[in-house]
Amino acid sequence: MKIASWNVNSLKVRLPQVLDWLGERQPDILALQETKLTDPDFPTLDIASAGYQAAFVGQKTYNGVAVLSRLPLGETVADLPGLDDPQRRVLGVTVGGVRVINLYVPNGQSVGSDKYTYKLNWLDKLAQWLETELTRHPRLIALGDFNIAPEDRDVHDPAAWAGQILCSDAERAAFRRLLDLGLQDAFRRFPQEENTFSWWDYRAAGFRRNLGLRIDHLLLSPALAATCTACWVDKAPRRLERPSDHAPVIAEFDLELH
């Protein structure tokens, strides 16, 4: 069983790449962020033709999340409890006994800005909700674009990024709080090459020079972590023409969904 996360930065533009990638990698579940589509515009038929059902919640221009699955989708939720938020950033779905929580964490813009305050409050509400969800669902994965580089080794130039947005102490503390709930960073359960990232700025030839950050994560409950056999970043789609600025991250499990 494979579960993946990919911030596609417009599903309208990236749909051909997503369909190709589904065919190549054959994930059981794919969580998408930044679809930037309203629900009537979601490409349900194209995705069904590829063999996947879809749950989605979107808005015009910004945000938007979706979960694609080969198996039927169960209980769905699209809001963080305690946060009255028109921004479509959360989609929880139960698939084959696994609780899948797809997240597009706010970017935060810059430390100290209004958007930064919103991000930290959002992460506080997220932690409270995940604590509850973990009591209800032993097998849980919280995955997506967290917009947080958890440690200096997740940053191409830690000195330049020190204290900056995506790397600030408060953001990293919010990420650690999720780990303190018992969630495990799937990527760090396995040996990895140094300077492996999941996002590279479009500007200044960031990808070619590997000036990236690891901000896309798959966090596993203990029961799910026990079955995880691999976690890796697939850089291939980032090399294509007109790529997303993020690469997909995949976790593999010794587990059959049913």
Place this chain on the structure above:
DNA sequence: ATGGTGGTCACACCA
């Protein structure tokens, strides 16, 4: 100093 989107054809907003 790039890219996606929207609403206009030049630029603002967001990442």
